[in-house]
């Protein structure tokens with residue numbers, strides 16, 4: 001097959017591939033150049049949950065999950081550059097997990113949510 005029609009078709013396909021590559025490379029550039037977003041205050045009080053021995057949990061680090069205190073994948077969709085904290089417990093027990101995302105003992109509440117800084121912050125605002 002040849003002729004001017006084939007040449008036009010090849011050129012159009014090539015342009016399409018090029019624009020797809022540019023789109024992907026610019027997406028990659030955005031992904032890698034983006035500094036991790038700051039965590040946001042999800043709530044201002046901890047959530048008590050029963051953790052089962054041997055189960056792996058993923059605590060939301062970014063504060064954007066709608067399934068607090070656990071991760072729902074929002075950190076990926078919103079390109080935060082943050083990752084959930086995976087953890088396991090040795091024995092089944094009820095604990096208070098942090099939702100303000102300012103704890104110094106993640107994933108557990110350490111009382112930081114009572115600070116003036118957190119109590120004055122808007123829910124959803126960066127730390």
Ligand code: FES
Nearest residue numbers: 098099100109112
């Ligand atoms: S909820 Fe974050 S320290 Fe208590």
